[in-house]
Structures are given as structure tokens and as C-alpha cells.
Amino acid sequence: MLTAQLADAKQAGQVLAMTPLAERNALLESMEHLLVTYQDQVLAANARDVDEAQARDLDPPRIARLKLTPEKLAGLRESLAALRQAPDPLGAGRRWQTARGLILQETRVPLGVIAIIYESRPGVTVEATGLAIKSGNAILLRGGREAHNSNEALASLWHQALKDVGWPSALVTLLHDPDRSLAQELMHLKGLDLLIPRGGAGLIQRVVSEATVPVIETGVGNCHLYVDEAADWEMALNILQDGKISSPAVCNALETVLIHRAVKDGWVPQAHERLSPYGVVWHGDAEVMALVPDAVEATEADWQEEYLGLHLAARVVDSLDDALDHIARYGSHHSEAIVTNSYSAGQRFLAQVDAAVVYWNASTRFSDGFQFGYGGEMGISTQKLHARGPMGPEALTTVKTIAYGSGHTRDM
Amino acid sequence: MLTAQLADAKQAGQVLAMTPLAERNALLESMEHLLVTYQDQVLAANARDVDEAQARDLDPPRIARLKLTPEKLAGLRESLAALRQAPDPLGAGRRWQTARGLILQETRVPLGVIAIIYESRPGVTVEATGLAIKSGNAILLRGGREAHNSNEALASLWHQALKDVGWPSALVTLLHDPDRSLAQELMHLKGLDLLIPRGGAGLIQRVVSEATVPVIETGVGNCHLYVDEAADWEMALNILQDGKISSPAVCNALETVLIHRAVKDGWVPQAHERLSPYGVVWHGDAEVMALVPDAVEATEADWQEEYLGLHLAARVVDSLDDALDHIARYGSHHSEAIVTNSYSAGQRFLAQVDAAVVYWNASTRFSDGFQFGYGGEMGISTQKLHARGPMGPEALTTVKTIAYGSGHTRDM
Numbered sequence: 001m002l003t004a005q006l007a008d009a010k011q012a013g014q015v016l017a018m019t020p021l022a023e024r025n026a027l028l029e030s031m032e033h034l035l036v037t038y039q040d041q042v043l044a045a046n047a048r049d050v051d052e053a054q055a056r057d058l059d060p061p062r063i064a065r066l067k068l069t070p071e072k073l074a075g076l077r078e079s080l081a082a083l084r085q086a087p088d089p090l091g092a093g094r095r096w097q098t099a100r101g102l103i104l105q106e107t108r109v110p111l112g113v114i115a116i117i118y119e120s121r122p123g124v125t126v127e128a129t130g131l132a133i134k135s136g137n138a139i140l141l142r143g144g145r146e147a148h149n150s151n152e153a154l155a156s157l158w159h160q161a162l163k164d165v166g167w168p169s170a171l172v173t174l175l176h177d178p179d180r181s182l183a184q185e186l187m188h189l190k191g192l193d194l195l196i197p198r199g200g201a202g203l204i205q206r207v208v209s210e211a212t213v214p215v216i217e218t219g220v221g222n223c224h225l226y227v228d229e230a231a232d233w234e235m236a237l238n239i240l241q242d243g244k245i246s247s248p249a250v251c252n253a254l255e256t257v258l259i260h261r262a263v264k265d266g267w268v269p270q271a272h273e274r275l276s277p278y279g280v281v282w283h284g285d286a287e288v289m290a291l292v293p294d295a296v297e298a299t300e301a302d303w304q305e306e307y308l309g310l311h312l313a314a315r316v317v318d319s320l321d322d323a324l325d326h327i328a329r330y331g332s333h334h335s336e337a338i339v340t341n342s343y344s345a346g347q348r349f350l351a352q353v354d355a356a357v358v359y360w361n362a363s364t365r366f367s368d369g370f371q372f373g374y375g376g377e378m379g380i381s382t383q384k385l386h387a388r389g390p391m392g393p394e395a396l397t398t399v400k401t402i403a404y405g406s407g408h409t410r411d412m
Numbered sequence: 413m414l415t416a417q418l419a420d421a422k423q424a425g426q427v428l429a430m431t432p433l434a435e436r437n438a439l440l441e442s443m444e445h446l447l448v449t450y451q452d453q454v455l456a457a458n459a460r461d462v463d464e465a466q467a468r469d470l471d472p473p474r475i476a477r478l479k480l481t482p483e484k485l486a487g488l489r490e491s492l493a494a495l496r497q498a499p500d501p502l503g504a505g506r507r508w509q510t511a512r513g514l515i516l517q518e519t520r521v522p523l524g525v526i527a528i529i530y531e532s533r534p535g536v537t538v539e540a541t542g543l544a545i546k547s548g549n550a551i552l553l554r555g556g557r558e559a560h561n562s563n564e565a566l567a568s569l570w571h572q573a574l575k576d577v578g579w580p581s582a583l584v585t586l587l588h589d590p591d592r593s594l595a596q597e598l599m600h601l602k603g604l605d606l607l608i609p610r611g612g613a614g615l616i617q618r619v620v621s622e623a624t625v626p627v628i629e630t631g632v633g634n635c636h637l638y639v640d641e642a643a644d645w646e647m648a649l650n651i652l653q654d655g656k657i658s659s660p661a662v663c664n665a666l667e668t669v670l671i672h673r674a675v676k677d678g679w680v681p682q683a684h685e686r687l688s689p690y691g692v693v694w695h696g697d698a699e700v701m702a703l704v705p706d707a708v709e710a711t712e713a714d715w716q717e718e719y720l721g722l723h724l725a726a727r728v729v730d731s732l733d734d735a736l737d738h739i740a741r742y743g744s745h746h747s748e749a750i751v752t753n754s755y756s757a758g759q760r761f762l763a764q765v766d767a768a769v770v771y772w773n774a775s776t777r778f779s780d781g782f783q784f785g786y787g788g789e790m791g792i793s794t795q796k797l798h799a800r801g802p803m804g805p806e807a808l809t810t811v812k813t814i815a816y817g818s819g820h821t822r823d824m
Contacts, residue, residue, distance in 0.1 A: 096785065242823060356813065362820040371510055399800050403769060403774050407774070410658060
């Protein structure tokens with residue numbers, strides 16, 4: 001059933017792949033204007049979704065994610081503006097001549113057609129499509145049922161913007177999928193170049209394990225902060241607070257702090273005091289329990305857990321090696337941080353920790369496509385192949401090698 | 413059962429990941445010397461495999477792939493020498509400062525542990541391991557049963573070379589797998605960073621569809637040559653001959669030629685004459701049949717077929733657009749070529765054909781890691797994610813982003 005939509009999208013994508021950056025950026029800018037002009041219509045459509053969701057007793061966090069506000073729309077416009085200012089992910093790369101004189105030119109090209117399966121956030125309809133357009137791809141959007149009216153309103157603005165510049169509407173296809181059959185179909189849609197699940201761990205795992213089309217896994221961040229014996233205590237407190245408090249529900253938030261035994265007696269009580277106004281629950285080993293009066297005892301599950309909330313696992317370690325072992329065992333290869341003024345400890349941590357991003361004296365919360373200057377992100381890849389870490393527009397491209405010959409043959 | 417081997421390989425890989433290029437190259441050079449010193453032992457082990465294979469009545473092409481000769485061993489030494497001369501795939505990449513002043517440093521690092529499942533060619537034991545070492549990875553080798561003695565002999569040379577430089581032997585692990593249970597286990601070995609199937613289409617498809625670990629698909633090459641109306645006829649004949657004759661059993665060989673109607677009457681008979689000494693069987697459409705006396709009629713299956721032998725599918729097209737449509741429909745996204753002196757036709761072909769490598773006035777047979785100057789290849793990726801086209805040492809690496817802060821926090 002989606003075969004026809006995919007074919008239309010492929011064809012439309014070929015048009016987009018040829019356009020210069022300025023035209024792709026003009027489309028993004030046009031969308032920014034439409035988001036202002038039609039703000040009331042978008043908010044009205046969203047209000048219908050929110051009303052229905054409340055009538056169906058959806059849980060409050062999900063309704064919070066569903067709800068659009070003038071501020072959230074302004075944020076989406078800022079994302080599009082940042083994306084416009086980001087460099088072109090398409091175009092010429094390395095060029096070289098082979099031993100036989102053939103000229104090879106690497107060229108970044110769009111993947112073709114990407115699809116995204118997402119949940120209640122309607123903002124994804126703007127952000128993911130912006131990234132697709134910037135990188136020359138057509139996109140199939142399969143949003144959550146509960147956001148259907150909001151997504152329709154936003155997709156219709158994209159279609160208006162496409163019409164304004166004279167590009168095919170098949171570049172952006174919103175799929176209405178009340179019975180989830182289309183999500184199923186997307187996972188097995190031969191010819192689809194990439195499928196990205198964006199949402200909770202359940203959705204991501206279902207897609208990764210079932211899909212037969214190419215998928216990039218995003219998401220789980222069990223991020224650690226290691227406070228070394230040579231740490232600046234105040235810096236470690238700030239980085240702990242930023243990592244745990246500033247946005248606890250996101251994947252780059254801190255979940256576990258590892259403290260060198262040499263500093264535990266002084267630093268742990270200060271850390272506890274720093275976090276206590278926010279109601280953080282400490283899950284500590286025996287030594288942490290002795291220093292944090294209201295800590296609960298950490299179990300094996302705590303070391304593995306991505307709390308996504310105001311909980312913190314805490315453990316005392318004997319050495320940098322112990323910290324490295326703990327992270328190797330429990331980390332999710334997302335973002336890991338050390339605070340230390342020791343050159344050798346810092347360098348060893350950077351070299352030995354196997355993660356997408358490793359931080360020396362900085363907060364894991366910087367693992368983000370905007371912070372990295374990519375102009376946005378499709379998510380944060382925790383896999384090693386293709387894209388690792390924040391996925392900006394370049395993660396939605398591939399390489400084509402162009403060979404310029406003058407009758408070159410290999411074995412004649 | 414492989415969990416312990418994987419853990420040992422991971423640990424050994426961490427040692428290798430830290431070594432400078434000169435030491436990795438020294439190991440490759442040591443292996444080159446050992447291949448000379450122990451040539452007789454390797455050939456003797458191989459002779460036992462060949463004897464057993466003959467006793468078991470294996471088919472002759474498989475025995476040919478199994479058999480080592482002094483010339484083949486010299487070729488393997490040359491591969492290692494080429495790999496030594498190739499640039500370091502590891503090390504520093506882009507470095508930039510974010511808007512907030514955080515310094516980000518992209519670094520190419522090894523994937524960790526890669527595994528390869530291969531069939532009768534014992535040379536893979538040298539080539540694949542060389543690529544793994546060059547790129548800082550540990551490797552698990554699961555070769556074919558029939559090559560077991562040869563693989564043992566070659567792996568023991570690697571272990572000797574590792575011992576000489578003082579590196580752990582767990583960097584190279586040869587798996588003996590007479591009942592194929594280990595191949596099965598590799599496909600689901602949690603923590604394995606990459607599995608590459610190398611061999612026939614059956615093996616590759618089985619691994620791609622069944623594996624739950626990261627896999628890169630290599631292989632199928634249904635490569636086309638389009639002879640444009642503005643082609644240089646002699647050049648097109650040379651490129652046809654090179655593509656079809658020089659090594660018909662490989663994936664970058666030509667399978668189909670598309671001829672513009674304006675040149676068919678003159679060019680097709682010349683092409684037929686050029687290929688006739690080699691016994692090429694033409695599978696033509698009606699117009700080709702009229703020009704090639706001994707052609708057989710092409711069926712739909714011929715357009716899809718990767719012959720890997722002395723067969724050639726041939727079709728007359730009305731235009732460049734028709735040729736592009738044919739390639740879009742039947743191509744395997746591997747390597748495609750146009751011969752033309754028309755600037756506009758050449759540029760359109762390069763831009764619109766969706767393949768790993770597109771050739772303008774050159775043979776598809778250049779799609780090869782040695783020809784590209786990579787110092788070797790793990791195969792030719794026909795997927796768009798991670799690696800596309802010939803996979804040299806860099807395809808066995810990933811990126812880690814290192815963040816240097818001085819107490820940077822995001823939201824405080």
C-alpha cells in the first residue's frame with residue numbers, strides 16, 4: 001500500500017537532490033514564515049488533539065509532549081533558522097587520482113527517502129522534515145495517532161511551502177495510521193533508504209528488532225560522571241547539577257556518579273546538599289549510604305537503569321581503572337564525563353571510554369545537534385556504524401564516488 | 413561459547429587501538445616476511461586441504477579457490493605491502509569550538525572486534541586480518557571447513573608475528589567450526605561490533621537476513637554499460653571488453669550493455685566481433701537479436717541476473733532517459749558506466765544514477781579497494797549506510813567525539 005507513496009517520494013527526492021543549498025534554505029525560511037502566519041490554525045488543531053487526549057485520559061506527561069504553545073512554535077522556528085545557517089551536507093568531498101590515472105571524486109548525496117516513526121510530539125513534524133529537506137531527502141512521516149490533527153496542520157504548511165517554490169508535494173508525506181498497520185509496513189518497505197524510530201525505548205527496540213529496512217538506533221543514555229581524586233570540587237558539583245537537574249528526562253542527562261574514594265568524604269555531602277533542593281533520590285552503595293542520610297541502597301538494576309527522572313545512582317570507586325571498568329560494563333556508549341585536573345587521568349579516560357562523546361571537565365548535556373552546531377538533530381545514535389552521536393543533516397547522506405576517465409580500462 | 417573469546421578480543425583490541433601507525437605497519441611487515449619463511453609449511457597445509465577436498469569430490473571452481481600457489485602467496489604479500497603504504501585510518505578529524513566555547517575533536521577509532529564469515533579462499537585469512545590490524549581492530553575469523561588446515565597455518569603465522577612485537581594473540585582468533593554452530597553464534601553475538609559475510613550470494617543473504625549484530629552487505633553487482641549516441645565507439649568496445657572479459661566472475665564485471673538506437677547498427681556488430689573470441693553468449697532484445705546472429709532472446713530474468721560468467725545481456729534504448737530508467741529498475745547500486753563525449757549526457761548520468769560508483773568513460777572494473785588506493789578491501793558495500801563501494805581500512809572505524817571543557821555546563 002505504501003509502495004506508490006515510496007515511488008512518488010523517490011522521484012520527488014531526485015528533484016530535491018539536484019537543488020542548490022540556497023533553494024533548500026529558502027524552503028526552510030518559507031516554512032518559518034508560514035508558522036507565524038498560520039500559528040492560530042496550528043494551535044487550534046493541536047487543541048483538538050489535546051481535548052481528545054484528555055477525554056481519553058492519556059497520562060499527563062504524554063499530554064505535555066503533545067501540547068503546542070506559542071513558545072514551542074517559536075522554538076521550532078528557531079530550529080529551522082539554525083538549520084538554514086548550518087553548512088550544506090551535500091556536495092563534493094575528497095578528490096584524487098588513482099595510480100592508473102583515473103580521477104575519483106567523492107560526493108555526498110542524499111540517502112533518498114527516509115521515514116520516521118514518532119510518538120506524541122508534533123514538533124517532530126517540523127524538525128525531522130527540516131533536516132530531511134536540508135539534506136535533500138524526501139520524508140515519510142508516521143506520527144502518533146493522538147497528534148494527528150496537529151501533524152496534519154503542520155504537514156499542510158510544508159505542502160504550502162513546497163507549492164510556493166514549485167517542488168513536488170510528495171517530498172513530504174504524512175501517513176495517517178490509526179491501526180498501526182503502516183508502521184508495520186514501513187519496517188519492511190523494500191526500497192526505503194532509512195527508517196528512524198524516535199520516541200521511547202519500547203518503540204525503538206520494537207523497530208530495531210523487527211525492521212528489515214536500514215534503521216539507526218537512537219536513544220538510551222545511561223551517562224556517567226566520574227569525579228576523580230584530582231577533580232575541582234566546585235566544577236564537579238556544577239557538572240553534576242547540570243547533568244542531573246537541567247533536563248532529567250532526556251538521554252544526555254546524568255544517571256550515575258562515580259566518586260574516587262580519596263574525595264568521597266568531602267565531596268559526596270556537598271553533592272547531596274547541592275541536589276537536595278530538587279528532590280533527587282540517591283541510590284548508593286554502602287559507602288555512599290554512609291554519607292547520604294536519605295539514600296536508598298543501590299541494586300544491580302540501578303547501575304543499568306536510565307532513570308530519566310530525579311534519581312541518581314552513586315558509587316565509590318578505588319581508582320580510575322575501577323571507574324573505567326564500571327562504565328565499560330554498564331554504560332550505553334552514549335556520553336560519559338570525567339572531572340579531573342590530572343592530565344594523565346583525563347587522557348586515559350578520553351582514550352579508553354567507548355562512547356559516542358566523551359567529556360573532560362564538561363557536562364554530558366552538550367551531546368545535542370544544536371549544541372554541536374549541526375542545526376538540529378534526528379536523535380543521538382548509540383550505534384557505531386554510519387552515524388555516532390548527535391545526527392545532524394550529514395547523517396542523512398551517503399557517498400557516491402564519481403569516476404572521470406578517458407577510456408580507462410583495468411586489465412587491457 | 414564465544415563470549416569468552418569476544419571478551420579477550422575486546423581487551424586485546426584496546427591495546428591495538430592505542431598503537432601508533434608505525435607499529436601496526438611493522439606487524440604487517442613481519443607477516444610478509446613470515447609468509448616467505450614458512451611458505452613451504454603453508455603450501456603443505458594447503459595441499460592437505462586440497463587432497464581432502466578432491467577426495468570429497470568438491471566442484472572444481474571451489475577447489476581452485478581453495479588452492480594456494482607460490483604466486484597467490486606472493487599476491488598476498490603484495491596486498492600487505494600495499495596496506496602498509498596506505499594512510500592511517502585512525503586519528504584526529506575535524507576540530508571545532510561550539511557557540512558556548514566547548515572544544516570538540518572528532519577522532520577516528522577502531523570499531524573494536526570484527527568478525528568475518530568466509531568460504532573456501534584461505535587468502536582471506538591474510539587480507540581480512542591485515543585490514544583489521546591496520547585499522548586497530550581485533551578479528552574473529554570463521555573460515556570454511558575445507559580450508560581449515562590452510563587457515564590454521566596462516567593464523568599461526570599471525571600469532572608468530574604478534575608474539576614478535578609483543579601483542580596479545582587474542583587479536584586474531586581462528587574459529588574451527590565443522591558443524592557451523594559458531595557461524596550461527598556469531599550472527600547473534602552481543603557486543604560484536606561488526607560481522608562481514610564474504611563469499612557467495614547465498615552466504616551473504618543468509619547472514620544479512622538472520623544476524624542481529626551489525627552487518628555490512630557486500631556483493632551483488634549487476635553492472636551496466638550505457639553506450640550513448642555520442643560515444644567514442646572504440647572506447648566503448650574497450651570498456652565493454654574489459655568489463656566483460658578481464659574477470660567475469662567478480663562483482664564489478666559488466667552484466668548488461670544498453671545501446672542507444674542511433675549507434676546500434678554500427679556498434680553492436682563490432683561489439684559482437686570483439687567479444688566472440690571469448691565465447692560470450694549474448695542475451696538480446698529483438699533489435700540486438702537482429703544484429704547478433706547467435707544471440708539468444710533475453711527474458712525479464714536476464715535484466716536482473718548477475719551472470720558472473722561469459723554471458724551478456726544487451727538492449728537497445730531510445731534515449732539516455734530510457735537507459736537511466738533501465739538502470740534504476742534493474743541495477744544493484746554497485747557500479748554503472750556511461751561512454752559518451754556529450755557533456756550533458758555524462759553529467760546527467762553521473763547525477764542521476766544511484767550507485768556506489770558511477771563511471772564516465774571508464775570501466776566498472778575499477779571498483780576495487782586496491783585500484784582506489786585503499787591498500788585492500790573487505791568487499792564492496794552495496795548499502796548506503798556506513799560504507800558504500802570498496803571498503804578499505806576506514807570502513808572498519810567509527811568516530812568518537814572528544815569534548816574538552818573547563819567546567820562547561822549547558823543550562824546553568
